[in-house]
Amino acid sequence: QVQVVESGGGVVQPGRSLRLSCAVSGFTFSSYDMNWVRQAPGKGLEWVAAIWYDGSNKYYEDSVKGRFTISRDNSKNALFLQMNSLEAEDTAVYYCARGRWLLDYWGQGTLVTVSS
Amino acid sequence: QSALTQPPSVSGSPGQPVTISCTGTSSDVGSYNRVSWYQQTPGTAPKLVIYEVSNRPSGVPDRFSGSKSGNTASLTISGLQAEDEANYYCSSYTSSSTVVFGGGTKLTVL
Numbered sequence A: 001q002v003q004v005v006e007s008g009g010g011v012v013q014p015g016r017s018l019r020l021s022c023a024v025s026g027f028t029f030s031s032y033d034m035n036w037v038r039q040a041p042g043k044g045l046e047w048v049a050a051i052w053y054d055g056s057n058k059y060y061e062d063s064v065k066g067r068f069t070i071s072r073d074n075s076k077n078a079l080f081l082q083m084n085s086l087e088a089e090d091t092a093v094y095y096c097a098r099g100r101w102l103l104d105y106w107g108q109g110t111l112v113t114v115s116s
Numbered sequence B: 001q002s003a004l005t006q007p008p009s010v011s012g013s014p015g016q017p018v019t020i021s022c023t024g025t026s027s028d029v030g031s032y033n034r035v036s037w038y039q040q041t042p043g044t045a046p047k048l049v050i051y052e053v054s055n056r057p058s059g060v061p062d063r064f065s066g067s068k069s070g071n072t073a074s075l076t077i078s079g080l081q082a083e084d085e086a087n088y089y090c091s092s093y094t095s096s097s098t099v100v101f102g103g104g105t106k107l108t109v110l
Helices: none
Strands: A003-007 A010-012 A018-025 A034-039 A045-051 A058-060 A068-073 A078-083 A092-098 A110-114 B009-012 B018-023 B035-040 B047-050 B064-069 B072-077 B086-093 B099-101 B105-109
Touching: A003 A092, A018 A034, A018 A092, A018 A110, A034 A068, A034 A078, A045 A068, A045 A078, A045 B086, A045 B099, A058 A068, B009 B018, B018 B086, B018 B105, B035 B064, B047 B064, B072 B086
Parallel strands: A010 A110, B009 B105
Antiparallel strands: A003 A018, A018 A078, A034 A045, A034 A092, A045 A058, A068 A078, A092 A110, B018 B072, B035 B047, B035 B086, B064 B072, B086 B099, B086 B105
């Protein structure tokens, strides 16, 4: 069965960096685009970034462009999100999700709290 | 990348139908049949209930249906059940090859 597991969240000070990871199993990872989607406490879903199946194209939400970098390692079935210059507004649960426009499998999320 | 527009809340009685709207622009909802709907209950990950405007994934009850007209997509739940109480989010692929979500709609089953 498909499994998607995020890790790497935690409490970080404003301006610092954090790297999230997403480990997947149960499907051919290298055949699927992947996304990061976040949800601030008590708020709605916000798409953050996407990477094509082969890593050839990457897309970002405007507020994270230049600060966040999405990447993947198809040999290890892993997706990453490098988050730099973190701001309080980046506080959220970060979900890893499979797909390009329909996100059919999601992890349970990892909480990132940006606070001094 | 402005969020798609959804009503903040809707409600209905068990057995009644309810419809949630999702309005975008000609750069997203209006341009592609790549509208999805997600159901989320508190503390859990979103679950895909409709994809490509009107298709149901395996295991989603047939009381869930979707449609689209112009820049507005809709999710209809016919025959509401107590277990349908949740937050619902629409999303669309965009002309920038990104994804945009709606603000979410809280469905209350009376």
